[in-house]
Amino acid sequence: MIEITDLHKKYSRNFVALKGLNLLLDNRVSTIIGRNGAGKTTLLRILSTQLYPTKGTAIIEGYDIIKETRKVRSIISSIPQEAQPIGILSPMEQIKLYLIARGFTAQQAGKEARFALDELDMDEFRNSPSDTLSGGMKRKMFVAMALASNSDVIFLDEPTTGLDPLSRMEVWSAIKRLKSKIILTTHYMDEAQELSDFVAVMDQGDVISRGTIKEILKAFDGKMRAERIDGETYDIKVGNIAVKYIDKSKVDEFLRMGYDIKQVNLNDVFLTRGMNLES
């Protein structure tokens, strides 16, 4: 269980990235979504003991991230959003090095590294210097690293950004197989839908919505999203796309007006931030 209380992060005198965040993460896979700059990475970096909060704290599996840092570090693995491999080392070598830092013996580390790379279909590139891997492959290497660690809690900051559809499914399958608790961030709503037992939606340094996907979408029950370029009726305009949330009974009417009709999904939580949908 991760218990986050009143977490603040001030990067400079006039910029606050986290504004007193309170959150309880107690599911197998929890996903944090939110727009660019919402504070997801800042939150994950604080939870992974890379960054000090300005105020507040969090308890991870009973250990305080400020007072019991060593304990916390021994049970977590964390893959930074912008991590890049050391170019001259192969995936096998880097994962081994990481696992050795996690306390594995060299032999165990080699075995786990190999298994994880195999699971993500990277066996072929096991011994190639990372310089020669594609961007997605490099990302997959880091995911393999986290999965191989078998830590109690694993933080993955945008694990599948830049991955092809098949690779993403491999990552999902690996995440589902693991017993570890996983906290991940993503911009892919299908990924959040596929994996999460719990979702927290962040915006401007705070959590604006939380729960199962069903709970979060409760406000949209019975609604569909209608959108049309330069449409005249709308709840919100994104660029020149008019977006209107309509009752299912009005679908035909809007189709006749030339609107596209779509299922409501997590994207709509952002679109409708601060809006009142009762109409």
Added chain:
Amino acid sequence: MNPRFIGYFAWYYGFFVIKRGPSYLVASLSLPLTLLFMVGILSHGNLISFALIGGLVSIIASNCINGAADAAFFRLQIKIQDLFVATKITPGDYMMGLIMSYLVFSIPGIVLYAILGLYWHVFTIGSVLPIILILIAVTISISNIAFIIAGSMKHIRNVWGITAVLSIVMTVLPPVFYPYTFLPKIALYVLSASPVTPAAVLLQGYVGLEQLNYTTNLMVLILFAETVILTILGRQFIKWRE
């Protein structure tokens, strides 16, 4: 202390850099060898021993100071430091891993200079232990200067410039290629701000090129104090948890 991590890190990041990017090795040897050649020619061979013993320090020191670029790159650009923060290793393990990797990377140069030194009869049996101790002190102190630079950078772009300048100031200017007695006293003390200077003075003394005297005794103190102070500062600046 996590010797297994330190060992693997040093092997991977020291040896594989040589194996998979040998041009770095050639680059790191080119300046000291050029200076050795020039000093040899200009002094009609008289100062070869000085340039040899000095080149040894110079190679290690420049590899360590260039480590600033590595450490900054790891922290700011590829976030390797962030990756290792959330593991069981301590910042001390990480720093030790980097230091050992610079040392491993310096091995070919050390071996080359050892051979040249034997050929020119620079070393004496009694000087081996002091030489090793002095080189260890240089490795530790200069690496920590590298960590201080890397840790105080907000952006990677300045690090190349700063290390290029420091590399010259710290590894060419000090009396590594000429007798320290050529220097005015005041210049010697100014240059002692870089641990390379006391190291060079001591080496010249211990291999018998110069007298062991009051100055060398003082330099033992300076080198020791700088190594301790820089290590403490390096640990502060490495920015493990920000």
